[in-house]
Structure formats: C-alpha cells, structure tokens
Amino acid sequence: MCGIVGNINKSLVKNNLIEGLKKLEYRGYDSVGIALVNNNKAIDILKSEGKIDDFLSKYKDNKSDGQIGIGHTRWATHGIPSDNNAHPIFDYYKTLAVVHNGIIENYLEIKTYLQSKGYEFVTDTDTECIANLISSYIKDGYSITKAIDFTIEKITGHAAVLILSEDHPSTIYGFKKGFAGSLLIGKSDEQIAIASDFQTLISNSKEYMVLEDGERVVATKDGILISNGKSNVRKKWLPINEDEEIVSKNNYQFFMEKEIHEQSDVFLKNFQGRVDFNKKTVNFANEFNNLDLATIKRIHLIGMGSSYYACMLASYWLEKISKIPVQCSNSSEFRYRNPVIENNTLIVPVSQSGETADTLSASNLARELKVDQICITNTTNSELERITKNSIMMRASSEIGVASTKTFMATIEIFFIIALYLSQINHVNEDLSDIFDELKIIPSYIDNILKNSDKIIKLSNKYSSNNNFLFLGRGQNYPIAMEGALKLKELSYVHAEGYPAGEMKHGPISLIDSNMPVINIVTDGPYLNKMISNIREIQSRKGKIIVLTNCPEKLDSSWYDDIITFDKTDDILSPFLSTVCVQLFAMYLAISRNLDIDRPRNLAKSVTVE
Ligand code: M6R
Numbered sequence: 001m002c003g004i005v006g007n008i009n010k011s012l013v014k015n016n017l018i019e020g021l022k023k024l025e026y027r028g029y030d031s032v033g034i035a036l037v038n039n040n041k042a043i044d045i046l047k048s049e050g051k052i053d054d055f056l057s058k059y060k061d062n063k064s065d066g067q068i069g070i071g072h073t074r075w076a077t078h079g080i081p082s083d084n085n086a087h088p089i090f091d092y093y094k095t096l097a098v099v100h101n102g103i104i105e106n107y108l109e110i111k112t113y114l115q116s117k118g119y120e121f122v123t124d125t126d127t128e129c130i131a132n133l134i135s136s137y138i139k140d141g142y143s144i145t146k147a148i149d150f151t152i153e154k155i156t157g158h159a160a161v162l163i164l165s166e167d168h169p170s171t172i173y174g175f176k177k178g179f180a181g182s183l184l185i186g187k188s189d190e191q192i193a194i195a196s197d198f199q200t201l202i203s204n205s206k207e208y209m210v211l212e213d214g215e216r217v218v219a220t221k222d223g224i225l226i227s228n229g230k231s232n233v234r235k236k237w238l239p240i241n242e243d244e245e246i247v248s249k250n251n252y253q254f255f256m257e258k259e260i261h262e263q264s265d266v267f268l269k270n271f272q273g274r275v276d277f278n279k280k281t282v283n284f285a286n287e288f289n290n291l292d293l294a295t296i297k298r299i300h301l302i303g304m305g306s307s308y309y310a311c312m313l314a315s316y317w318l319e320k321i322s323k324i325p326v327q328c329s330n331s332s333e334f335r336y337r338n339p340v341i342e343n344n345t346l347i348v349p350v351s352q353s354g355e356t357a358d359t360l361s362a363s364n365l366a367r368e369l370k371v372d373q374i375c376i377t378n379t380t381n382s383e384l385e386r387i388t389k390n391s392i393m394m395r396a397s398s399e400i401g402v403a404s405t406k407t408f409m410a411t412i413e414i415f416f417i418i419a420l421y422l423s424q425i426n427h428v429n430e431d432l433s434d435i436f437d438e439l440k441i442i443p444s445y446i447d448n449i450l451k452n453s454d455k456i457i458k459l460s461n462k463y464s465s466n467n468n469f470l471f472l473g474r475g476q477n478y479p480i481a482m483e484g485a486l487k488l489k490e491l492s493y494v495h496a497e498g499y500p501a502g503e504m505k506h507g508p509i510s511l512i513d514s515n516m517p518v519i520n521i522v523t524d525g526p527y528l529n530k531m532i533s534n535i536r537e538i539q540s541r542k543g544k545i546i547v548l549t550n551c552p553e554k555l556d557s558s559w560y561d562d563i564i565t566f567d568k569t570d571d572i573l574s575p576f577l578s579t580v581c582v583q584l585f586a587m588y589l590a591i592s593r594n595l596d597i598d599r600p601r602n603l604a605k606s607v608t609v610e
Contacts, residue, residue, distance in 0.1 A: 001075035001604040002087070002101040003027040004183065006162045006172045006194035008068045008221050016193070016204065017071040022052055023200040026400060026605035027101075027181070028075025031086035035097035036069040041169040043097050047086035051599075070162045070172060070194075072099035075604040078107070079124025088164070089127045091135035092119045095166040098134075100127040101196065102180025102357075103609045105157035130161060144168060148216050149229045152177055158357060158609065160211075162194060175216040179360040181608035182383050183211040185224055187237065192219050197355075197606075198381045199398065203244045207237035210386070242380070247398045254597040256401030256491075260583050261450055263409045264443035267576075269395040270413050271440075275420075280436040282421040287392045291372050293425055296346045300339075301328040302362050303350035304607065306404040306486060307411065311350055312479035313575055314415035320572065321432070322422035331362035332610065341366070347373045352399060352407035353606040354382020361610065363387045376414055378407050392418075401598045402605045403490045405583050408483065412575065438569050442576050445567040449580045453588075456581065459546065459562050460588035463517050467494050470508060470543075471582070472501040473521035474530055480521055480575050484582030490600050491590035501527075501534040512543040519585070520560075521578045524551035525571025535559055548581045550574060 003024025007013040017034045025032075032055045033047025044064040048055045052073070072087035079085035088097040104110070107126035110133055115121070119132045130151060137147030144165055158178035165173065174194065176183050186193040186205025194217075195201045201208055211217055211226065215233060218225040226233045252258035275282050299318060301311035311328040318326045329339070331349070335358065341347070349363040354377040366373050367387055374390040378399065385391045394410035416439070420432060463469075469488055473481035482498035489496050499508055501520070512518065518538050522531040528551065535545050536559065545560040550568040557563075564585070566577040590597055 001028045001077075001606060001608045002181075002196075003073040004099050004101055004160060004162055004194070004196045005071045005200065006069070006174070006219070007191060008170075008172060008219060009191040010221075011067065011190070012065040013067060013069045014065045016191075017069050018052065018056070019203070020193070020195055020200050021071050021073045023203070024196055025052055025073050026402065027196060027608070028073050028604045029599055030076050030081030031074045031083070032072065033086045033088050034069055034071040035088040035099075035164050036064055036066040037164060037166075037169045038064055038066050041166065043095070043164055043166050045088050045090065045097055047083060047088065049082050049086060068164070068170060068172065070097065070099050070164055077103050077609055078126040085123050085125050087125075087127060089123055089125055089131050091131035093135060096131050096135055097164045098127055098131040098161060100130055100159055100161045101608055102159040102178070103157045104129055104155050104159060106155065110154065130155065130159070134163065144173065145216065145218060145227070148173055148175055149227075152214065152216065152229060160196070170220050172219045173217065174211065174219070176211045176213060178213060179357050179364070179383065179608070181355050181606060184381075185209050185211060185217060185219065186240070187224075192221065192224065194219065198379070199245060202240050202242055206240055208240055209235045209237055210381075245398055247400060254401065256403060256405060256587055256597050259399055259401050259406045260580065260587065263406050263580065264446040266396045266406045266410050267413055267443045267446065270410055270417070274417055275436070275439070277436055277440050280433050282417055282424055284392075284418065284421045288374065288390070290390050291346070291374060293346075293422065295344050296324065296422075297344040298342055298346070299324055299326045300341065300345055300347045301326065301350065302331045302334050302347065302359060304331050304356050304358050306408045306483055307350040307352065307356070307359070309479045309483040309486065310408055310411040310415065311348075312482065313412055313476055314419070316476045317416055317419045317572070318422065321419035321428070322426060323428050324422060324426070331356070332358040335362040335365055341369060341371050345371055347371050348376060349373065349384060349388060350376045350411055351384050352378040352394065352396070352404055352411070354379035354384035355606045355608050357608050357610045360384060360387060376411055378410065402600055402603045403487055409576070409579060412579070435570060435572065438573055442569070442573060445569065445577055446580055449566050449577060449584070453584050456564055456584045457588045459564065460585050461592045462562070464589050464592040466515065466517050468511070468516055469494060469496040470511065470516060470518040471496060471498040471521075472504060472518060472534060473578070474501045474527040475525075476572060476575050477521040477523060477527075477578055480578045480582060481519075483579065484519060484586065487583055487586035488589065490603060491586045491597060492593055492595065493601065494589075501531055504534060505537065509537070509541065512538055512541040514542045514544065517544040517546055519546045519548060519582070522547050522549040522551070522555065523571050523574040523578070524554065524568055525574070527571075528554065532559070548578050550577065
C-alpha cells in the first residue's frame, strides 16, 4: 500500500525522490517523507502528514539535499496518519532511517523485548521495531548487514524496506520478506534507483533487477550486492525496453472520468490478435502457451474487491459458455481455508496491480501446491506474474483513479473471450456466432451510454443526499450489483449493498422504506419477470425504484421512480453495459458531494498488506 523510492546519484537526489513519490502516490497518500544524507554525512528527515503537495508547501524553504536518499508515501496501518508516524522512521539513536511497506505481525513482541533493553519508542508504527532491532544488533557488535539479516529472520509478516545509515553514508540497504509489494532496483550511468513499481523505475533507469522474498540488497554508486542471508545471489541486470507511459487527464476533470471514457478503446485493444470476428474464432494460444488447456477439468478464480466481482461474473460466463465447472474465491479466504484443489484445476488469480498481498499469498499457495495458474493483470513485471509464470495482460494502460473502472472492464472482457476460447477448444456444440456479432458492437454501445450521461448526472444529483442504497441484480448482473455498490461506497462514502435480487425477501427487504433507493438491473432475458416481481415488491413497501434497463418497453412507467437505459444485446453481454451505468452513477454522485474522485479517503490503489 505504501510507495518506496531510493536514489544514489552523481547529482542531488531530493527532486528525484519527490518525482518518484509523485508517481507512487496511488499506493497511499496519507503522509509522505524523505531521508537524505547531507553534506555533513548526517541524516536529515523531512516528513509530513497529507499528500505530496502538503509536504512540498511545508518544506518549500528547506534547503536540505544530498546525493543519496530514500522516500516513502504512506497508507497507514499502525498509527494514525501524522507527521510523527510518517516514514522515514529513525531508530532510537537517530543514526538509521527506515522506510517500510507491509506489516510486522510480531511487532508488539519485538517492541516489548527492545523496551526491556532500554529502547524508547516515539511513534505508533510497527516500522520503528525494524529500525530499533537493526540498531540493537549493531550495538551488540554485529555489522549492519548481519544486523539486517538477523532482523529479517526475527520479524514475521511481510516487509519491503530501505535503510539509510549515518555510519555508511554512501549506501542504501534494503530487504524484502514475503509479499509486501515489489522492490525493483534500476541503474543508469548517473544513478542507482530503487522503487516499488516498474513505471517509476523506468523514468531514470536503463536496466533493472528484482529483489525477491528473503533477499537483502546493499546498494552503492559502485554497484549492487544481493544476498539471501546465507550467500551472495548473482543476478543479471535486465534491459528496460519500455518507454515511460505519459499519463495525463487530457480534458477531463478527473482521471477516473477519463478512464471510464477510455473503456471502449480498451475493449477494442483487448480484441486485437485474440478475436477474429470474420471467422468467429478466438486465438489465445500465445498467452496460454505453457498450459495444456485441453486437460483442464475445473477452474478456480481468485481476487479481491472489484477483481473478485469480475471473477464472480466470469464464473457465470465460463460455466454457461465453456461448460467447465468454476468456483471463485475471495483471495484472503482461499488462502486460509486449506482449499481442496482437485487434479486438472486451473487457478486464475486476478489483480490489476499484480501486487495485492492477499492475491499474491493465495497464488503463492497454489504455486506451492503445484497447481497450474495463469493470472490476469494490468501490470507488466508484477510480482503476480512472477509467481504464476503465465499471464494475460489487460491492455488497459495505467489506471490512476483509485477505484477500478477500465481495468474491471478489461478483466471481464478477457474472461468473456476466455470462455469463448475454452468453448472452442473443448468443441462445445453451441452456435455462438450471434454472440460474436454482438460482442463486436459492445464498444459502440459503451460510447452510447457515455454520450448520454446527462440523464445519469441528473439522477445522481437527485439522490446525492441519500445515505443508503441497495443494488439488485440476477444472474450475470448480480456481480454488477455488487460492483455498483462497491463503487458507490468507495467514491461517495455512502452505505450501499449489492444483493442477488432473489435474496431480497430473505432479509434486506426489511430495510426498504421511502428513504431507500434501490437500483435494479433489469435486462431483457431469462431473469426479466423475476426482476419485475422484485421491483413490484419494493414498490409495495414504498422503496424508491431506479431501474437500469435495456428493455424500457417491457416496464410500465408506473413501476419505477427513475430509469437509466442502455442498448439491448443478448442478455449474456448486458453486464458490459450495466457496468458503465453503475460506474457513472457512483462517480457523479461523488462529484455532487464534492469528494476526491481519484483518491477517495482511506483507500489505496495497491493493497500490499493482508
Ligand atoms: O489490484 P487488484 O485488482 O488486485 O485490487 C483489488 C482490490 O483492492 C480493488 O479492486 C479495489 O476493490 C478497488 N478499489 C476497486 O475499485
């Protein structure tokens, strides 16, 4: 959840650190800080609560700088966001500065032990344990590298850490334990750079290497030494062939708004090389190249948040189209329930960031169990790709808005294409040619919703003072009800629940009164009459009814308060369009509440702690 940078340079590093942190701010934005080795070989720490702009205005007149430094943008786990709890964190003697991503699970035990040795703690963070533990081993007479190795051994949990030491002013130390986000090391003629993600690294590096679980790095301007605690690890520098992606809002007010509007393009990009609309065939052979899909008897999908809802939707599609039994699990549940995985199961972890700690742990468990995996991700060189070995890229380009939109769309599209592909290679005897014809038109139907978003803007204004919402759907639109409720919660901070509409009368119906707007996804297909019964039941209890529908002609206007329409397709494709409607509704409602659309409170784009 936090972002980490480090820089060793022939020139001054403060600006490089800040530029790096700006790129990583999506990972956490409650406080920010840097540590620099100054001209006197002492460590200066500058840090503040709030976003990078707050930091910059606090330190606008500060002249500290140096040729080596580390930095951090934080998503708080232990201790409220504050100047004091912001990283870097000093050890007790103020000779070591530490930045950390992850959670030290045994921090209380370590803290108590160190307090018994006279160490005083001045922050509420678990990170201070790392600083003081290293410091205590050094006081016991060990070298700093030994002290770090002992610390790696002693702590439990997940950690990605960088350390500056006043006694070694030309060196950045670091280590990685478990899954707390990536630590990538880059180099060019001028500098050594360290960052939590690849996009940040490529702005100033020509080659890179990846620090793996259990590894410690010693970085100086002369080179990099990596050890696994027992011996040195020889790694090759890998070339960076990608150009830095320039991301801007163009003429949109928010990144999220732009990203919602990019969805038809993303949709088209994900067809390329995969779907042949003339022959009505799908070719995924290049992406599935290490896997023998003909042997797959069962599929298990795992993810968190929107990625999990994408998995839920995919389970409907895969079973219906490819006739393979599918199970889907929330990664954090899968990980700890000792899952029974039958032979010939394919596991598909989904994560736009490729860094979600719960999904990484779940996928790592699958790796340990030697189950075939292929991930779906939007991040090249992500940790998830390294675990699964096989990946399908979302082709959604960078998503900056913290709430997922175009990456959700790309994921569900990829799943739909996989369903077609599996049906093809398993010779499922069903004529899907109409589906291909309709799938091709989805991008233009998405654009139609966007062109007519005025109606959704008016509706979100109308309901902007409501604090509770229900979203109902059936079949493949049930996961979209869940996703709609999640988008609304994330962006507008209102309470929203998604339900399969059939569940309503089993409890949630007691919530219905004239203050409860219920958003019903009503599409022309096998669930139509059932959804009509649901809205009639809500109306009998005076609930406010909003319908999102592709068949207004089949609904009597007296049955609902408000209506949002989208183009009619085969019902199986309707989630692509209902998704856009719930995204717009949530975004505009948050805009009318004057909230931070791209960086909603308490959230982070990459959730690198379990
Ligand atoms: O990077 P991931 O796809 O693994 O992220 C999973 C969830 O954290 C993510 O979908 C989250 O729910 C988003 N904020 C949804 O908008």
